[in-house]
Amino acid sequence: MTSPAVPASGTDTLPAPSPLGGPNLPQERRLVTAIPGPRSQELLDRKAAAVAAGVGHTVPIQAVAAGGGVVVDADGNSLIDLGAGIAVTSLGNAHPKIVAAVQAQVAQFTHTCFMISPYESYVAVAEALNRITPGDHEKKSALFNSGAEAVENAVKIARKYTGKQAVVAFDHGYHGRTNLTMALTAKSMPYKSGFGPFASEVYRAPMSYPFRDGLSGADAAKRAISIMDKQVGADNLAAVIIEPIQGEGGFIVPADGFLSALVDWCRANNVVFIADEVQTGFARTGAMFASDGFDIVPDLITTAKGIAGGLPLAAVTGRAEIMDASHAGGLGGTYGGNPIACAAALAAIDAFEHDGLIQRASELGAILTERLTAIQASDPRLGEVRGRGAMIAAEFVDPVTGEPDAALTASIAKACIGEGVIVLTCGTYGNVIRFLPPLSISDDLLGEGLDVLAAALSRT
Ligand SMILES: Cc1ncc(COP(=O)(O)O)c(C=O)c1O
Secondary structure, eight states: OOOOOOOSSTTTTSOOOOSSOGGGSOOSOBOSSOSSOHHHHHHHHHHHHHSOTTSOOSSOSOEEEEETTEEEETTSOEEEESSHHHHTOTTOTTOHHHHHHHHHHHHHOSOOOTTTSOOHHHHHHHHHHHHHSSOSSOEEEEEESSHHHHHHHHHHHHHHHHSOOEEEEETTOOOOSSHHHHHHOOOOTTTTTTOOOOOSSEEEEOOOOHHHHOOOHHHHHHHHHHHIIIIIOGGGEEEEEEOSSBTTTTOBOOOTTHHHHHHHHHHHTTOEEEEEOTTTTTTTTSSSSHHHHTTOOOSEEEEOGGGGTTSOOEEEEEEHHHHTTSOTTSSOOSSTTOHHHHHHHHHHHHHHHHSSHHHHHHHHHHHHHHHHHHHHHHOTTEEEEEEETTEEEEEEBOTTTOOBOHHHHHHHHHHHHHTTEEOEEESTTSOEEEEOOOTTOOHHHHHHHHHHHHHHHHHO
16 A cells, blocks of 8 residues: 655645634535545544544545535535534534634633633533533532543542442443443444443443334333342442433433433432533524533533633532532643633634524524424424534434334434435434534524435435
């Protein structure tokens, strides 16, 4: 195999960034080459030669600019963005408030390490998270770099507080790719296969998945609690961790009453209830947090993704007495709560609170649900449309057997991407297309993206 030519300098072969960054990009789907075009293909060839094979990619382009509801590639194609970098750029890419906050901070100082020389923005992010997360009890927060790191720390904190070790996670759950979070994650391929052994004292309970189990929330909770009670034992159980709406698992919305029954059981048994809101947080579901929409108050909540407009930041927020269980020095890390990420988070949280984004998520959700439900009415391969706010999924099945249809799902997604619409798949069975548009997308662009999807489905 011949190696691709090495560029004289790392950036020599890259096109200049678009002068129209962020929300000023023309809001249109525009295809000027096949996907991938030649410049994108050149980068993908270099990626194959230089980047570890385990780091995959979904959309075969070289991104050079993004904003509003589009991602622009190096060949001049403009793709409709229905993924927001996996629910991260909820405000829209390169949002002006984020850009201004980051530019100001980066010129001031880039790092001191909060554990060495504390700074104000970290504390302000903690104060904001303590204020906006569910419940009006006294709360504290700690900041980290990624969703998986937040989950790891939530489990550490729960163990320290309860003096117990076991953790229960759920079927279809996804919590990350580090060793403990792989153990918490349900799906083997691609997340876990060959990467064991996994962390011990992790147990799995059945999720409420109304489309597939047909159970009421109360019955699904009874089934899960029986396993926690009989197979783990409350005396051994430090924490239950659950995504209020499962993300990678297929945007599974539990039946009403399921989550509240789990919370009640945890509270009665000195078990810390952790809501993993890494994907569902920050206006995404038409509420500031999905827990709000289910009327539950978690003991601890993990956040990341949408928190800082694309900069790496994550948090654990929760009851002060639980968060304070750790000795000094037991939590933290070199970069956790980096000042640039904190500046971005303060700008992002300000926008989530004041720019009508919760309302906008609900509006986008209504458009998605109405359109997908209409498609479902004429095509029984679309088995279920579900989700909340701007976190909506379409589950594809064999209409006769109800079995998951991963091949159909993959070919629709591939067709959409080839026609300039970024869609992501998910689900334990790989048969779900998930819609996570940036909340800055226009109705028209979202509608056009769904037109492309409908046409792809009818051709497949
Ligand atoms: C619910 C949930 N938890 C944890 C994670 C892991 O986050 P990260 O990829 O930032 O480590 C994810 C990522 O998709 C997630 O959706």
